[in-house]
Amino acid sequence: MNKKSPHLANETRERLLRRVEAIQDAASVESSTGFAAQHNSSDSTDFSTLPGYEDLRVYRALGQKYGLENPYFRTHEGRAGAHTNIAGQSLLNFSSYDYLGLNGHPEIIAAAKEAVDRYGISASASRHVAGERPIHLALERALAEHYGVAESLVFVSGYATNLGVIGQLLGPKDLVICDSLSHNSIVMGGVLSGAARRSFPHNDLDSLDHMLASARGHFQRALIVVEGLYSMDGDYPDLPRLIEIKNRHNAWLMVDEAHALGVLGQRGYGTAEHFGVDPRQVDIWMGTLSKTLAGCGGYIAGSHELVEYLKLTAGVFVYSVAMPPVIAASALKALEILHREPERAAKLRHNGTVFRSWATESGLDTGNGAGTAICPVIVADSLPTVMLSQRLLERGINVQPVMHPAVPAKAARLRFFLTATHTDAEIATAIRTTVEELQNIRGKMRTLTAQA
Protein backbone atom coordinates (compact mmCIF):
# COMPACT_ATOMS: atom_id res chain seq x y z
CA MET A 1 0.00 0.00 0.00
CA ASN A 2 1.29 3.44 -0.90
CA LYS A 3 2.11 5.33 2.29
CA LYS A 4 3.38 8.48 0.62
CA SER A 5 2.60 11.78 2.28
CA PRO A 6 -0.67 13.28 1.09
CA HIS A 7 1.01 16.72 0.92
CA LEU A 8 2.24 18.10 -2.38
CA ALA A 9 3.72 21.37 -3.42
CA ASN A 10 1.04 24.06 -3.38
CA GLU A 11 1.81 25.07 -6.93
CA THR A 12 1.52 21.50 -8.25
CA ARG A 13 -1.65 20.87 -6.31
CA GLU A 14 -3.24 24.08 -7.59
CA ARG A 15 -2.28 23.26 -11.18
CA LEU A 16 -3.74 19.76 -10.92
CA LEU A 17 -6.90 20.91 -9.20
CA ARG A 18 -7.41 23.64 -11.82
CA ARG A 19 -6.98 21.01 -14.49
CA VAL A 20 -9.52 18.68 -12.81
CA GLU A 21 -11.99 21.56 -12.41
CA ALA A 22 -11.54 22.46 -16.06
CA ILE A 23 -12.27 18.85 -17.02
CA GLN A 24 -15.38 18.83 -14.83
CA ASP A 25 -16.59 22.19 -16.19
CA ALA A 26 -16.05 21.09 -19.77
CA ALA A 27 -17.89 17.86 -19.06
CA SER A 28 -20.85 19.73 -17.48
CA VAL A 29 -21.07 22.05 -20.49
CA GLU A 30 -20.84 19.05 -22.76
CA SER A 31 -23.62 17.17 -20.98
CA SER A 32 -25.89 20.22 -20.72
CA THR A 33 -25.47 21.37 -24.32
CA GLY A 34 -24.94 18.02 -25.97
CA PHE A 35 -21.88 19.39 -27.82
CA ALA A 36 -18.48 17.84 -27.30
CA ALA A 37 -15.33 19.95 -27.55
CA GLN A 38 -13.48 19.61 -30.85
CA HIS A 39 -10.17 17.80 -30.55
CA ASN A 40 -7.52 18.94 -32.98
CA SER A 41 -4.96 16.27 -33.37
CA SER A 42 -1.91 16.25 -35.55
CA ASP A 43 -1.77 12.47 -35.43
CA SER A 44 -5.12 10.80 -35.89
CA THR A 45 -3.66 7.30 -35.50
CA ASP A 46 -2.23 7.91 -32.03
CA PHE A 47 -4.65 6.37 -29.51
CA SER A 48 -3.38 8.69 -26.79
CA THR A 49 -4.92 11.64 -28.68
CA LEU A 50 -8.42 10.20 -28.22
CA PRO A 51 -10.84 12.39 -26.22
CA GLY A 52 -10.47 11.86 -22.49
CA TYR A 53 -7.08 10.12 -22.64
CA GLU A 54 -5.17 13.08 -21.24
CA ASP A 55 -7.75 13.45 -18.50
CA LEU A 56 -6.98 9.90 -17.39
CA ARG A 57 -3.32 10.85 -17.04
CA VAL A 58 -4.25 13.90 -14.97
CA TYR A 59 -6.44 11.83 -12.65
CA ARG A 60 -3.65 9.24 -12.30
CA ALA A 61 -1.10 11.96 -11.51
CA LEU A 62 -3.44 13.48 -8.95
CA GLY A 63 -3.95 10.07 -7.34
CA GLN A 64 -0.19 9.50 -7.17
CA LYS A 65 0.43 12.89 -5.62
CA TYR A 66 -2.07 12.17 -2.89
CA GLY A 67 -0.82 8.61 -2.37
CA LEU A 68 -4.09 7.14 -3.64
CA GLU A 69 -4.37 3.81 -5.38
CA ASN A 70 -6.66 3.20 -8.32
CA PRO A 71 -9.89 2.12 -6.56
CA TYR A 72 -11.03 0.11 -9.59
CA PHE A 73 -9.91 -3.24 -11.04
CA ARG A 74 -8.96 -4.61 -7.64
CA THR A 75 -8.45 -8.37 -7.70
CA HIS A 76 -10.86 -10.38 -5.56
CA GLU A 77 -9.31 -13.73 -4.75
CA GLY A 78 -12.56 -15.63 -4.31
CA ARG A 79 -16.31 -15.15 -4.20
CA ALA A 80 -17.34 -11.55 -3.47
CA GLY A 81 -20.54 -11.35 -1.44
CA ALA A 82 -20.94 -9.73 1.98
CA HIS A 83 -17.24 -10.56 2.46
CA THR A 84 -14.34 -10.75 0.09
CA ASN A 85 -10.56 -11.19 -0.05
CA ILE A 86 -8.33 -8.61 -1.71
CA ALA A 87 -4.53 -8.78 -1.59
CA GLY A 88 -4.70 -11.44 1.11
CA GLN A 89 -6.90 -9.25 3.32
CA SER A 90 -10.35 -10.38 4.42
CA LEU A 91 -12.80 -7.49 4.00
CA LEU A 92 -16.38 -6.57 4.65
CA ASN A 93 -17.73 -6.04 1.16
CA PHE A 94 -20.31 -3.46 0.03
CA SER A 95 -19.56 -3.66 -3.68
CA SER A 96 -21.41 -6.77 -4.79
CA TYR A 97 -24.68 -7.04 -6.71
CA ASP A 98 -25.24 -10.48 -5.22
CA TYR A 99 -28.31 -9.04 -3.50
CA LEU A 100 -29.81 -12.24 -2.16
CA GLY A 101 -26.49 -13.93 -1.40
CA LEU A 102 -27.10 -16.64 -4.01
CA ASN A 103 -23.73 -16.68 -5.77
CA GLY A 104 -22.10 -19.94 -4.76
CA HIS A 105 -25.32 -21.43 -3.32
CA PRO A 106 -24.82 -25.24 -3.27
CA GLU A 107 -28.00 -25.93 -5.26
CA ILE A 108 -26.94 -23.45 -7.94
CA ILE A 109 -23.48 -24.99 -8.13
CA ALA A 110 -25.06 -28.45 -8.45
CA ALA A 111 -27.36 -27.22 -11.25
CA ALA A 112 -24.38 -25.66 -13.01
CA LYS A 113 -22.34 -28.87 -12.76
CA GLU A 114 -25.21 -30.92 -14.12
CA ALA A 115 -25.56 -28.52 -17.07
CA VAL A 116 -21.82 -28.66 -17.78
CA ASP A 117 -21.92 -32.45 -17.76
CA ARG A 118 -24.84 -32.46 -20.17
CA TYR A 119 -24.08 -29.53 -22.52
CA GLY A 120 -20.40 -28.68 -22.06
CA ILE A 121 -19.68 -24.98 -21.65
CA SER A 122 -20.59 -23.22 -24.86
CA ALA A 123 -23.75 -23.27 -26.95
CA SER A 124 -21.26 -22.91 -29.82
CA ALA A 125 -23.53 -20.86 -32.11
CA SER A 126 -26.68 -18.77 -32.16
CA ARG A 127 -29.99 -20.48 -31.44
CA HIS A 128 -31.10 -19.79 -35.02
CA VAL A 129 -28.14 -21.69 -36.38
CA ALA A 130 -27.51 -24.37 -33.79
CA GLY A 131 -31.03 -24.96 -32.49
CA GLU A 132 -32.50 -24.78 -29.03
CA ARG A 133 -31.37 -26.25 -25.69
CA PRO A 134 -34.13 -27.20 -23.25
CA ILE A 135 -32.46 -25.20 -20.47
CA HIS A 136 -32.84 -21.87 -22.34
CA LEU A 137 -36.51 -22.58 -22.93
CA ALA A 138 -37.02 -23.56 -19.27
CA LEU A 139 -35.42 -20.32 -18.06
CA GLU A 140 -37.53 -18.26 -20.47
CA ARG A 141 -40.69 -20.00 -19.33
CA ALA A 142 -39.80 -19.33 -15.67
CA LEU A 143 -39.07 -15.63 -16.32
CA ALA A 144 -42.34 -15.21 -18.24
CA GLU A 145 -44.24 -16.86 -15.38
CA HIS A 146 -42.43 -14.65 -12.88
CA TYR A 147 -43.86 -11.57 -14.63
CA GLY A 148 -47.19 -13.22 -15.46
CA VAL A 149 -46.64 -12.36 -19.14
CA ALA A 150 -46.80 -14.48 -22.27
CA GLU A 151 -43.12 -14.98 -23.09
CA SER A 152 -39.55 -14.00 -22.43
CA LEU A 153 -36.23 -14.15 -24.27
CA VAL A 154 -32.70 -14.34 -22.85
CA PHE A 155 -29.56 -12.70 -24.24
CA VAL A 156 -25.86 -13.20 -23.48
CA SER A 157 -25.37 -9.75 -21.96
CA GLY A 158 -27.58 -7.37 -20.02
CA TYR A 159 -25.88 -4.37 -21.58
CA ALA A 160 -26.34 -5.79 -25.08
CA THR A 161 -30.01 -6.52 -24.30
CA ASN A 162 -30.80 -2.84 -23.83
CA LEU A 163 -28.59 -1.80 -26.70
CA GLY A 164 -29.93 -4.34 -29.17
CA VAL A 165 -33.58 -4.33 -28.16
CA ILE A 166 -34.10 -0.55 -28.01
CA GLY A 167 -31.98 -0.32 -31.16
CA GLN A 168 -34.26 -2.80 -32.93
CA LEU A 169 -37.69 -1.66 -31.76
CA LEU A 170 -37.36 2.00 -32.76
CA GLY A 171 -36.35 3.82 -35.91
CA PRO A 172 -35.85 7.35 -37.27
CA LYS A 173 -39.59 8.20 -37.18
CA ASP A 174 -39.82 7.33 -33.48
CA LEU A 175 -39.07 8.88 -30.10
CA VAL A 176 -37.23 7.35 -27.16
CA ILE A 177 -37.55 9.22 -23.89
CA CYS A 178 -35.69 8.12 -20.79
CA ASP A 179 -34.84 9.23 -17.27
CA SER A 180 -31.74 11.44 -17.07
CA LEU A 181 -30.04 8.87 -14.80
CA SER A 182 -30.60 5.99 -17.22
CA HIS A 183 -27.88 3.39 -17.57
CA ASN A 184 -25.50 3.87 -20.49
CA SER A 185 -26.89 0.75 -22.24
CA ILE A 186 -30.32 2.43 -22.45
CA VAL A 187 -28.87 5.66 -23.82
CA MET A 188 -26.77 3.82 -26.38
CA GLY A 189 -29.77 1.73 -27.42
CA GLY A 190 -31.51 5.00 -28.30
CA VAL A 191 -28.47 6.13 -30.28
CA LEU A 192 -28.37 2.85 -32.20
CA SER A 193 -32.07 3.08 -33.06
CA GLY A 194 -31.70 6.40 -34.88
CA ALA A 195 -34.85 7.62 -33.10
CA ALA A 196 -35.18 11.14 -31.71
CA ARG A 197 -33.95 11.10 -28.12
CA ARG A 198 -35.06 13.09 -25.09
CA SER A 199 -34.40 12.71 -21.39
CA PHE A 200 -36.47 14.00 -18.48
CA PRO A 201 -35.03 15.12 -15.12
CA HIS A 202 -34.57 12.20 -12.76
CA ASN A 203 -37.93 10.79 -11.61
CA ASP A 204 -39.70 14.01 -12.64
CA LEU A 205 -42.82 12.54 -14.18
CA ASP A 206 -44.50 15.96 -14.60
CA SER A 207 -41.68 16.84 -17.00
CA LEU A 208 -42.08 13.52 -18.78
CA ASP A 209 -45.79 14.21 -19.18
CA HIS A 210 -45.15 17.73 -20.55
CA MET A 211 -42.45 16.52 -22.93
CA LEU A 212 -44.74 13.86 -24.33
CA ALA A 213 -47.62 16.34 -24.60
CA SER A 214 -45.54 18.60 -26.85
CA ALA A 215 -43.53 15.98 -28.77
CA ARG A 216 -45.61 12.81 -29.07
CA GLY A 217 -47.61 14.03 -32.09
CA HIS A 218 -44.45 14.37 -34.19
CA PHE A 219 -43.48 10.73 -33.98
CA GLN A 220 -44.88 7.40 -35.09
CA ARG A 221 -43.97 5.38 -32.00
CA ALA A 222 -42.71 6.44 -28.59
CA LEU A 223 -40.87 4.44 -25.94
CA ILE A 224 -40.46 5.55 -22.33
CA VAL A 225 -37.56 3.81 -20.57
CA VAL A 226 -37.04 3.85 -16.80
CA GLU A 227 -35.20 1.71 -14.30
CA GLY A 228 -37.03 -0.18 -11.57
CA LEU A 229 -34.31 0.84 -9.09
CA TYR A 230 -31.61 3.38 -9.91
CA SER A 231 -28.15 2.11 -9.17
CA MET A 232 -26.52 5.49 -8.52
CA ASP A 233 -29.16 6.91 -6.18
CA GLY A 234 -31.00 3.86 -4.84
CA ASP A 235 -34.42 5.34 -5.59
CA TYR A 236 -37.26 4.26 -7.86
CA PRO A 237 -39.92 5.76 -10.12
CA ASP A 238 -43.67 5.91 -9.53
CA LEU A 239 -44.76 2.96 -11.66
CA PRO A 240 -48.56 3.46 -11.46
CA ARG A 241 -48.14 7.07 -12.64
CA LEU A 242 -45.84 5.97 -15.47
CA ILE A 243 -48.46 3.49 -16.64
CA GLU A 244 -51.12 6.19 -16.59
CA ILE A 245 -48.84 8.55 -18.58
CA LYS A 246 -47.82 5.99 -21.17
CA ASN A 247 -51.45 4.96 -21.72
CA ARG A 248 -52.57 8.56 -22.15
CA HIS A 249 -49.79 9.31 -24.65
CA ASN A 250 -50.06 6.02 -26.48
CA ALA A 251 -46.44 5.08 -25.79
CA TRP A 252 -44.64 1.89 -24.83
CA LEU A 253 -43.18 1.61 -21.34
CA MET A 254 -39.96 -0.35 -20.74
CA VAL A 255 -38.75 -1.00 -17.18
CA ASP A 256 -35.15 -2.12 -16.63
CA GLU A 257 -35.20 -4.29 -13.51
CA ALA A 258 -31.45 -4.93 -13.35
CA HIS A 259 -31.35 -3.77 -9.71
CA ALA A 260 -35.03 -4.25 -8.81
CA LEU A 261 -35.37 -8.01 -9.18
CA GLY A 262 -34.85 -9.63 -5.79
CA VAL A 263 -34.76 -6.21 -4.12
CA LEU A 264 -38.15 -4.50 -4.47
CA GLY A 265 -41.48 -5.95 -3.38
CA GLN A 266 -42.61 -8.08 -0.46
CA ARG A 267 -41.11 -11.25 -1.96
CA GLY A 268 -38.43 -9.55 -4.08
CA TYR A 269 -40.44 -10.00 -7.29
CA GLY A 270 -39.54 -6.47 -8.39
CA THR A 271 -41.12 -3.11 -9.18
CA ALA A 272 -44.60 -4.37 -10.07
CA GLU A 273 -44.90 -6.22 -6.76
CA HIS A 274 -43.61 -3.18 -4.86
CA PHE A 275 -46.45 -1.06 -6.27
CA GLY A 276 -49.07 -3.83 -6.39
CA VAL A 277 -49.40 -3.30 -10.14
CA ASP A 278 -50.36 -5.97 -12.70
CA PRO A 279 -47.05 -6.56 -14.57
CA ARG A 280 -48.98 -6.97 -17.84
CA GLN A 281 -49.55 -3.21 -17.81
CA VAL A 282 -45.88 -2.70 -18.64
CA ASP A 283 -45.06 -3.33 -22.30
CA ILE A 284 -41.44 -4.42 -21.91
CA TRP A 285 -39.80 -5.83 -18.81
CA MET A 286 -36.04 -5.94 -19.07
CA GLY A 287 -33.65 -7.39 -16.55
CA THR A 288 -30.24 -8.89 -16.04
CA LEU A 289 -29.18 -12.30 -14.80
CA SER A 290 -25.91 -10.86 -13.48
CA LYS A 291 -27.12 -9.49 -10.18
CA THR A 292 -29.74 -11.23 -8.02
CA LEU A 293 -29.73 -14.29 -10.30
CA ALA A 294 -25.99 -14.80 -9.82
CA GLY A 295 -25.27 -15.40 -13.50
CA CYS A 296 -24.70 -13.28 -16.57
CA GLY A 297 -26.93 -12.07 -19.39
CA GLY A 298 -30.15 -10.16 -19.95
CA TYR A 299 -33.83 -10.86 -20.55
CA ILE A 300 -36.91 -9.31 -22.04
CA ALA A 301 -40.38 -10.35 -20.88
CA GLY A 302 -43.67 -9.29 -22.45
CA SER A 303 -46.19 -10.24 -25.09
CA HIS A 304 -45.90 -13.09 -27.57
CA GLU A 305 -45.61 -10.59 -30.46
CA LEU A 306 -42.77 -8.65 -28.78
CA VAL A 307 -40.71 -11.77 -28.10
CA GLU A 308 -41.43 -13.32 -31.50
CA TYR A 309 -40.36 -10.10 -33.23
CA LEU A 310 -37.11 -9.82 -31.27
CA LYS A 311 -36.31 -13.51 -31.71
CA LEU A 312 -36.53 -13.16 -35.47
CA THR A 313 -35.08 -9.69 -36.02
CA ALA A 314 -32.88 -8.38 -33.19
CA GLY A 315 -29.26 -8.70 -34.33
CA VAL A 316 -28.13 -9.01 -30.72
CA PHE A 317 -30.07 -12.30 -30.56
CA VAL A 318 -30.00 -13.56 -34.15
CA TYR A 319 -26.30 -13.00 -34.81
CA SER A 320 -24.90 -13.76 -31.37
CA VAL A 321 -24.11 -17.03 -29.65
CA ALA A 322 -26.71 -18.39 -27.24
CA MET A 323 -26.10 -17.93 -23.54
CA PRO A 324 -23.88 -20.76 -22.21
CA PRO A 325 -26.32 -23.45 -20.98
CA VAL A 326 -24.49 -23.55 -17.63
CA ILE A 327 -25.47 -19.91 -17.03
CA ALA A 328 -29.08 -20.54 -17.99
CA ALA A 329 -29.20 -23.48 -15.55
CA SER A 330 -27.69 -21.38 -12.75
CA ALA A 331 -30.05 -18.45 -13.28
CA LEU A 332 -33.04 -20.79 -13.41
CA LYS A 333 -32.08 -22.34 -10.07
CA ALA A 334 -31.48 -18.88 -8.57
CA LEU A 335 -34.95 -17.75 -9.65
CA GLU A 336 -36.42 -20.89 -8.10
CA ILE A 337 -34.69 -20.09 -4.78
CA LEU A 338 -35.86 -16.45 -4.93
CA HIS A 339 -39.44 -17.76 -5.19
CA ARG A 340 -39.00 -20.47 -2.57
CA GLU A 341 -37.22 -18.37 0.08
CA PRO A 342 -38.88 -14.93 0.29
CA GLU A 343 -37.15 -14.45 3.65
CA ARG A 344 -33.98 -13.53 1.72
CA ALA A 345 -35.72 -10.51 0.15
CA ALA A 346 -37.22 -9.63 3.55
CA LYS A 347 -33.76 -9.65 5.16
CA LEU A 348 -32.37 -7.51 2.34
CA ARG A 349 -35.21 -5.02 2.82
CA HIS A 350 -34.41 -4.89 6.53
CA ASN A 351 -30.72 -4.25 5.73
CA GLY A 352 -31.56 -1.45 3.29
CA THR A 353 -33.86 0.23 5.80
CA VAL A 354 -31.47 0.07 8.75
CA PHE A 355 -28.46 1.12 6.70
CA ARG A 356 -30.15 4.29 5.53
CA SER A 357 -31.70 5.20 8.87
CA TRP A 358 -28.49 4.58 10.86
CA ALA A 359 -26.42 6.42 8.24
CA THR A 360 -28.66 9.51 8.29
CA GLU A 361 -28.86 9.45 12.09
CA SER A 362 -25.04 9.47 12.08
CA GLY A 363 -24.98 12.59 9.91
CA LEU A 364 -24.13 10.96 6.57
CA ASP A 365 -25.80 12.35 3.44
CA THR A 366 -27.65 9.47 1.78
CA GLY A 367 -29.00 11.62 -1.05
CA ASN A 368 -32.12 10.25 -2.71
CA GLY A 369 -31.56 6.77 -1.24
CA ALA A 370 -34.94 5.20 -0.52
CA GLY A 371 -33.72 2.64 2.01
CA THR A 372 -33.20 -0.19 -0.46
CA ALA A 373 -30.20 -2.44 -1.16
CA ILE A 374 -28.39 0.52 -2.75
CA CYS A 375 -27.41 3.36 -0.44
CA PRO A 376 -25.30 6.30 -1.64
CA VAL A 377 -23.19 8.29 0.81
CA ILE A 378 -22.63 11.63 -0.86
CA VAL A 379 -19.23 13.23 -0.24
CA ALA A 380 -19.46 15.91 -3.01
CA ASP A 381 -15.88 16.27 -4.36
CA SER A 382 -14.06 13.46 -6.13
CA LEU A 383 -10.76 13.60 -4.26
CA PRO A 384 -12.09 13.10 -0.72
CA THR A 385 -14.42 10.41 -2.08
CA VAL A 386 -11.50 8.36 -3.41
CA MET A 387 -9.56 9.05 -0.20
CA LEU A 388 -12.50 7.80 1.85
CA SER A 389 -12.79 4.63 -0.18
CA GLN A 390 -9.08 3.97 0.31
CA ARG A 391 -9.13 4.64 4.03
CA LEU A 392 -12.10 2.30 4.44
CA LEU A 393 -10.23 -0.39 2.53
CA GLU A 394 -7.31 0.03 4.90
CA ARG A 395 -9.76 -0.49 7.75
CA GLY A 396 -11.23 -3.65 6.25
CA ILE A 397 -14.23 -2.32 4.30
CA ASN A 398 -14.52 -2.48 0.52
CA VAL A 399 -16.85 0.14 -0.97
CA GLN A 400 -16.41 1.79 -4.34
CA PRO A 401 -16.41 5.52 -5.13
CA VAL A 402 -18.51 6.89 -7.99
CA MET A 403 -17.49 10.14 -9.63
CA HIS A 404 -18.21 12.34 -12.60
CA PRO A 405 -19.25 11.57 -15.33
CA ALA A 406 -21.23 8.69 -13.78
CA VAL A 407 -22.78 11.26 -11.39
CA PRO A 408 -22.83 15.11 -11.45
CA ALA A 409 -19.42 16.70 -10.72
CA LYS A 410 -20.23 17.84 -7.17
CA ALA A 411 -22.13 14.69 -6.23
CA ALA A 412 -19.29 12.17 -5.95
CA ARG A 413 -20.21 9.41 -3.54
CA LEU A 414 -19.56 6.01 -2.11
CA ARG A 415 -22.14 3.47 -3.15
CA PHE A 416 -22.98 0.84 -0.56
CA PHE A 417 -24.54 -2.30 -2.04
CA LEU A 418 -26.17 -4.39 0.64
CA THR A 419 -26.85 -8.08 0.46
CA ALA A 420 -29.23 -10.28 2.42
CA THR A 421 -26.22 -11.81 4.16
CA HIS A 422 -24.88 -8.64 5.81
CA THR A 423 -25.56 -8.56 9.55
CA ASP A 424 -26.74 -5.57 11.61
CA ALA A 425 -23.34 -5.55 13.36
CA GLU A 426 -21.52 -5.35 10.00
CA ILE A 427 -23.74 -2.49 8.85
CA ALA A 428 -23.12 -0.63 12.13
CA THR A 429 -19.34 -1.12 11.74
CA ALA A 430 -19.41 0.18 8.17
CA ILE A 431 -21.35 3.30 9.14
CA ARG A 432 -19.27 4.05 12.23
CA THR A 433 -16.01 3.68 10.30
CA THR A 434 -17.28 5.79 7.42
CA VAL A 435 -18.26 8.62 9.78
CA GLU A 436 -14.85 8.54 11.49
CA GLU A 437 -12.86 8.50 8.28
CA LEU A 438 -14.99 11.15 6.58
CA GLN A 439 -14.43 13.48 9.53
CA ASN A 440 -10.65 12.88 9.34
CA ILE A 441 -10.54 13.51 5.61
CA ARG A 442 -12.65 16.65 5.78
CA GLY A 443 -10.33 17.92 8.51
CA LYS A 444 -7.27 17.22 6.32
CA MET A 445 -8.87 18.92 3.31
CA ARG A 446 -9.59 22.02 5.40
CA THR A 447 -5.95 22.14 6.52
CA LEU A 448 -4.69 21.80 2.95
CA THR A 449 -7.02 24.55 1.77
CA ALA A 450 -5.86 26.85 4.59
CA GLN A 451 -2.20 26.17 3.68
CA ALA A 452 -2.75 26.86 -0.03
Ligand SMILES: Cc1ncc(COP(=O)(O)O)c(C=O)c1O
Ligand atom coordinates in the same frame (compact mmCIF):
# COMPACT_ATOMS: atom_id res chain seq x y z
C1 LIG B 1 -29.76 -0.56 -15.05
C2 LIG B 1 -28.80 -1.49 -15.73
N1 LIG B 1 -29.14 -2.02 -16.91
C3 LIG B 1 -28.32 -2.84 -17.56
C4 LIG B 1 -27.09 -3.19 -17.05
C5 LIG B 1 -26.18 -4.10 -17.80
O1 LIG B 1 -26.24 -5.37 -17.26
P1 LIG B 1 -25.01 -6.39 -17.29
O2 LIG B 1 -23.95 -5.84 -16.38
O3 LIG B 1 -25.62 -7.64 -16.77
O4 LIG B 1 -24.55 -6.48 -18.70
C6 LIG B 1 -26.70 -2.67 -15.81
C7 LIG B 1 -25.40 -3.03 -15.23
O5 LIG B 1 -25.04 -2.78 -14.13
C8 LIG B 1 -27.58 -1.80 -15.13
O6 LIG B 1 -27.25 -1.25 -13.95
